[in-house]
Amino acid sequence: MSDGRFIDEEHGILAGEASHQRVRQSQDFPLTPRDETYPHTPTVVESDPTYYDKPVIKQAVWIWSVPAYLYVGGAGGAAMTLGAMAQVAGGWHLRPLVHRCRWIGATGGALSSILLVYDLGRPERFVYMLRVFRPTSPMSIGSWVLTFFGASAGAAAVFSRSGGFLGAVGDMAGLAGGFFGMPLAGYTSVLLSNSAIPVWQEARRSMPFLFIGSAISAAAAILNLFPLRKREARAVSTFAVLGGLLEIAGAAGVERETGAVPQVGRPLNHGVPGTIWKAAKILSTGGLILSMVPKKSRTMRRITGVLGTLGSLCVRFAVFHAGKQSAADPRATFRQQRARLS
Amino acid sequence: MPKGFFTDTTVCIGCKACEVACKQWNQLPDDGMQFTGMSYDNTGHLGGSTWRHVSFIERPVPMGGADTAGMAWLMMSDVCKHCQRAGCLENCPTGAIIRTEFDTVYVQPDICNGCGYCVVGCPFGVIDRLHDDGRAWKCTLCYDRLKENMEPACAKACPTDSILFGEIEDLHVKARERVELLHERGVKEAYLYGADASSQPGTEGLNAFFLLTDKPEVYNLPPDPIAPAKKAREAWTSAGLASLGLLIAAAGAVLGSRR
Structure with a gap:
C-alpha cells in the first residue's frame, strides 16, 4: 500500500513489468524539496548547450571493490605468469619463487571473486556470469578467464610442494594459470574502455599498457615484501623495473590520448582523481627508481615493495574515479563526440 | 515485425501523460517529490524507475516560420531508444538483456544479477541499477502489452x-x-x-527515434552515440600486445637472474 506505488492491494494486483521491483516504504522518500535546485533562469545557452548541466550518461554504479579488484586481479595474474616462466626456465634455484607466485596467484584469484561478487546488486546470482559466453562483453570474457585462472592457480598452489602425479598436476596447473594470468592482468582495461564514459573510451589504446605495467609492478612489489634469496631478488627487481617502465609509458599514453580533447582528460588533472593520479605517478616513479638500485638490503626491498603497491593501487583508483567524474560532465561527452564529427 | 516509437517533439505539449501512464501501467514506484528548478521538468532524467521523461527547454530563439515572441519552448518525451546496436545488450555478461521478437531490447529481471555493466555501456544514459532493488531496469517498450497486441501505455496516453x-x-x-x-x-x-x-552509424539506427528542432545537446542527447563494442578492436589489440609485454617481462626477469 505505502511502498511508493500507492496501490491498495485489496483493489489492485501487482502484475506489471516492474511490480516486483524491491522498493523502499514511501515514508522513507524525501518529501521536502531538495536543497540543490538549478541556480539559473532556465534558459538554454546557445553557444555551448547542455540540459541544465545534467549528465548525459550514467555514472558507473560500482563501489570501491571494483578498483580494488583491478589491483588484486592484476597482481595475481602477473605473479602467476612470472611463476609459470620461472617454472619453465628458472631451474631449481627459482623453485621457491614459483611456489610464492602460485600462492599470490591463488590468493588473488579468490580475493578477486569475493570483491566482484560483493559489488553485485544481487550477489546470490553471481553464478549467472557463467550462463552464457558473450564475445562483445569484456565482462563475460573476464568472468570466464577469472574462473579458469582461479581454478588453475588454486590447484597449482595446493600441489606446489607435492611430488609424483600430484606434483605434475600442479605443474600443469601452474602453466595454465600463467597462461590465463596474461588476459586477467589486461582485460580489465578493455572492460573500462568498452563503455560510454569519455575518459575511459578515449584511453582505450593506451590503458592496457598502463594496466599490465601496473599489474607487473604490483606483483613485483608484493614479492619484494617477502624474504627472497639473491637470485630470486634479482628476478623480482628486473620484473619490477620492466613493469614500472611499462606503467609509466602507459600513463603517458593515457594522458596523451585523453588530452586530445581537454574536457575529456580533465578528471586526470582536477579534483580528487587528479590528485590520486598525481600520487600514482610519483609513487610509481619512486618505486621504479628504487627497483633499479642493485643489491638492495631487506629494508630497501620492503620500501620498494610498499611504494610499488601504493603506486599500483593509486593508478587503479585514479582511473576509476576519473571515469565517475567524466560521466558526470555532459560537456566531456558532447565535446568528445563533436571532435569525432568534425 | 520490428516495432518502435517515433516521437515528434514539435507537437509535444509537455503534459507528462506518458510519464504517468508508464508509471501506472508498469507499477513503478514514485521517485519522491522534488523541485529541480529546471523549467517544468521535475523528473530530471530517465532511470531505473523512470522510463519516460519529458524534458522542457526554454529557448530564446523563435521556432522557424512561427511568431512566438522571440521564444520557443521545446518539449521532448525521452525514452529508451531500443538501439539496433545496443550497448547495454552487448555488455550484459549474463544474457539477461535480450532482443525480443518485436526487435526491442528487454531486461529479464529473473536473470539480471546487478553487475552494472549495462549502465556504463549505454551511450544515452538510459538504463540504471536501482539501489534498493539491486537490478538494472529500463523501458520494456511495454513487452507485456505488445504480446497482447496493445500499443505501449505512453503512446496510448499521448493526447x-x-x-x-x-x-x-x-x-x-x-x-x-x-x-x-x-x-x-x-x-x-x-x-x-x-x-x-x-544518420547515426554508431547505433545503426534507433527503434525509438525523434524529430528534433535544435541540436541534440539541447535535449540532452549525444550528437554521435556509439555502441562501445564498435571501438573494442583497438582496445583488444593493445591488450594483446601488452600481455605479450607481460610475457617478455617475465622471461626477462627469469633469464636475467642467471648470472
Whole structure:
C-alpha cells in the first residue's frame, strides 16, 4: 500500500513489468524539496548547450571493490605468469619463487571473486556470469578467464610442494594459470574502455599498457615484501623495473590520448582523481627508481615493495574515479563526440 | 515485425501523460517529490524507475516560420531508444538483456544479477541499477502489452500523438513526411534523430527515434552515440600486445637472474 506505488492491494494486483521491483516504504522518500535546485533562469545557452548541466550518461554504479579488484586481479595474474616462466626456465634455484607466485596467484584469484561478487546488486546470482559466453562483453570474457585462472592457480598452489602425479598436476596447473594470468592482468582495461564514459573510451589504446605495467609492478612489489634469496631478488627487481617502465609509458599514453580533447582528460588533472593520479605517478616513479638500485638490503626491498603497491593501487583508483567524474560532465561527452564529427 | 516509437517533439505539449501512464501501467514506484528548478521538468532524467521523461527547454530563439515572441519552448518525451546496436545488450555478461521478437531490447529481471555493466555501456544514459532493488531496469517498450497486441501505455496516453507507436518501416515513412511538411511551413530546422544507420552509424539506427528542432545537446542527447563494442578492436589489440609485454617481462626477469 505505502511502498511508493500507492496501490491498495485489496483493489489492485501487482502484475506489471516492474511490480516486483524491491522498493523502499514511501515514508522513507524525501518529501521536502531538495536543497540543490538549478541556480539559473532556465534558459538554454546557445553557444555551448547542455540540459541544465545534467549528465548525459550514467555514472558507473560500482563501489570501491571494483578498483580494488583491478589491483588484486592484476597482481595475481602477473605473479602467476612470472611463476609459470620461472617454472619453465628458472631451474631449481627459482623453485621457491614459483611456489610464492602460485600462492599470490591463488590468493588473488579468490580475493578477486569475493570483491566482484560483493559489488553485485544481487550477489546470490553471481553464478549467472557463467550462463552464457558473450564475445562483445569484456565482462563475460573476464568472468570466464577469472574462473579458469582461479581454478588453475588454486590447484597449482595446493600441489606446489607435492611430488609424483600430484606434483605434475600442479605443474600443469601452474602453466595454465600463467597462461590465463596474461588476459586477467589486461582485460580489465578493455572492460573500462568498452563503455560510454569519455575518459575511459578515449584511453582505450593506451590503458592496457598502463594496466599490465601496473599489474607487473604490483606483483613485483608484493614479492619484494617477502624474504627472497639473491637470485630470486634479482628476478623480482628486473620484473619490477620492466613493469614500472611499462606503467609509466602507459600513463603517458593515457594522458596523451585523453588530452586530445581537454574536457575529456580533465578528471586526470582536477579534483580528487587528479590528485590520486598525481600520487600514482610519483609513487610509481619512486618505486621504479628504487627497483633499479642493485643489491638492495631487506629494508630497501620492503620500501620498494610498499611504494610499488601504493603506486599500483593509486593508478587503479585514479582511473576509476576519473571515469565517475567524466560521466558526470555532459560537456566531456558532447565535446568528445563533436571532435569525432568534425 | 520490428516495432518502435517515433516521437515528434514539435507537437509535444509537455503534459507528462506518458510519464504517468508508464508509471501506472508498469507499477513503478514514485521517485519522491522534488523541485529541480529546471523549467517544468521535475523528473530530471530517465532511470531505473523512470522510463519516460519529458524534458522542457526554454529557448530564446523563435521556432522557424512561427511568431512566438522571440521564444520557443521545446518539449521532448525521452525514452529508451531500443538501439539496433545496443550497448547495454552487448555488455550484459549474463544474457539477461535480450532482443525480443518485436526487435526491442528487454531486461529479464529473473536473470539480471546487478553487475552494472549495462549502465556504463549505454551511450544515452538510459538504463540504471536501482539501489534498493539491486537490478538494472529500463523501458520494456511495454513487452507485456505488445504480446497482447496493445500499443505501449505512453503512446496510448499521448493526447497529441507526439508519441507514435507502430512498425518501424511505417514510422520512417510518417516521420519523413512530417519533416517535409514542417520544412514547407518554414520550420527549416526540423530533422530526424537516429532514424537509421546512415544518420547515426554508431547505433545503426534507433527503434525509438525523434524529430528534433535544435541540436541534440539541447535535449540532452549525444550528437554521435556509439555502441562501445564498435571501438573494442583497438582496445583488444593493445591488450594483446601488452600481455605479450607481460610475457617478455617475465622471461626477462627469469633469464636475467642467471648470472
